[in-house]
Amino acid sequence: MKIIVLLVLFPCLIFIDSINAQSNGAKLFTSKCTACHTIGGGNLVGPDLANIQNxxxxxxxxxxxKSPQKVIDSGDSxxxxxxxxxKIVMPDQPLSNTxxxxxxxxxxxxxxxKNNPNQKTPNQIFNASLATNSDVIKGKEIFEGETKLKNGGPSCIACHNVDNANVFTGGLLxxxxxxxxxRLSAAxxxxILRNPPFPAMIDAFANAPLTDDEISALLAFFYYSNNAGMLQTSTLQNQSDLLVSLIIGLDIFIVFLLIMWKRVKKRSVNFFNN
Ligand code: HEC
Ligand code: HEC
Known part of the structure; x- marks a missing residue:
């Protein structure tokens, strides 16, 4: 019995883990490093970390x-x-290797x-914590073709769909x-939008490149639609929470009615006795 539970639980955990892992780097970097570091945006308290992997x-x-002080103490030049x-030592970051x-x-x-230093990084184009509602709406309008693309490319909805209550059903091509x-991350x-690897999109955008602004708004829209998609389960959760509070509310109301009923009965008895 326990084994069956484990067998069911384990793949679920792995699945959840794999969803997390994709955005984990972004989340960790934004929450723990951006106060002191940029990627391609210049030095802050600490050095610009662009291409540090090379x-x-x-x-x-x-x-x-893990421990800057230890590496410094080891005499690493x-x-x-x-x-x-x-001038200052970066604080230890208690993170796992993964x-x-x-x-x-x-x-x-x-x-x-490096070959194209003027190109903005995806990080500069889209920052989830800075995206506003109006970016999302702008992106939605670009996606649906309500706002025409500056360089004249076709709207995304001609070929793609996004499941979102606020968007018309799009193309299924x-x-x-x-x-x-x-699935793909902002980067x-x-x-894909800058250098589409798919023939249909190459045909559509080779001579009509999207602008940084358009890409930025589309990313905000995809970020939103992605999270709205993910949030569907918690909306269900909210609905069941609502149901529970309705039932509790109803219970309280019935108890209240019973109490009132008893009082009315008592009073009417008194009334007849007087
Ligand atoms: C409070 C500011 C601060 C925070 C937060 C911080 N760092 Fe640093 N970081 C520094 C400073 C200052 C240096 C310069 C080296 C030194 O003196 O410690 C540095 C250096 C580095 C270096 C070496 C860069 C090079 O050119 O070799 C790396 C890599 C690094 N940090 C990564 C990170 C990562 C990843 C995070 C988040 C998990 C992070 N840092 C968080 C301040 C910070
Ligand atoms: C002429 C049709 C067409 C248009 C217009 C179009 N796409 Fe595509 N797109 C494709 C095809 C075909 C693929 C490749 C594979 C597939 O999704 O079937 C693709 C793939 C993609 C992918 C990768 C999907 C993945 O998960 O691998 C993204 C992202 C994308 N398109 C975004 C857009 C955006 C944003 C627009 C509007 C600016 C757009 N496309 C306009 C046809 C189109």
Missing amino acids: IRSEEWITNFI AAVALLNEF EIKSIIDYIATNSPD AKDLTLAFS GIDG
Whole structure:
């Protein structure tokens, strides 16, 4: 019996884990590193980490993130030079190797291309914590073709669908993009929109490239539709919560009625007795 429970539970956990792992690097970097580091945006309290994966070994980065002081104390010349330049020691980050790996992957996919230094990084184009409702709406209107693309490309909805109560049903010619954000990440979608690898999209956009602004709004829209998709279960949860509070409310109301009924009965008895 217990074994059956484990057998059912285990794949579920792995599934949830794999959903998490994809966005983990982004989440960790945003919550623990952006106060002091950018990826391609210049130095802050600490150095710009763009392409750090090509500059130092994974082992060095991992040791450094866990305990900068230890690496400095070991006499490592790179670490000592960094301290001399930035003057403060970065605080220890108690992260696991897997977490650090996911951060390095995130930095790697979000680093600017050395051959094309003026191109904005996906990180500069789209930042989930800065995306506003109006970005999402702008993206939705671009997706649906309500706002025409600046360079004249066709609207996405001609070929794609996104499941969202606020969007008309779109084309079924190409993949449904409701969960594109968690499937591909901002960097992945950004790359596809800039250099489409699919013949149908190459034909559509080769001579009508999307602008940074349009890509940024589309990413906000995909981020939203992705999370709305993910949130469906918690909406169900909310609905069942609502049901429970309705039932409790109804119970309280019935008890109230019973009490009132007893009082009315008592009073009417008294009334007849007087
Ligand atoms: C409070 C500010 C602060 C935070 C938070 C912080 N760092 Fe740092 N980081 C620094 C400073 C300052 C340096 C320069 C080296 C030194 O003196 O410690 C540095 C250096 C580094 C280096 C070496 C860069 C190079 O050029 O070799 C890496 C890699 C790094 N940080 C990664 C991270 C990651 C990943 C996080 C988040 C998990 C993080 N840091 C969080 C301040 C910070
Ligand atoms: C002429 C049809 C067409 C148009 C217009 C079009 N696409 Fe595509 N798109 C495709 C095809 C075909 C594929 C490749 C595979 C598939 O999804 O069937 C694709 C793939 C993609 C993918 C990768 C999907 C994945 O999960 O692998 C993304 C993201 C995407 N398109 C975004 C867009 C956006 C955003 C627009 C509007 C700016 C757009 N597309 C307009 C036909 C189109």
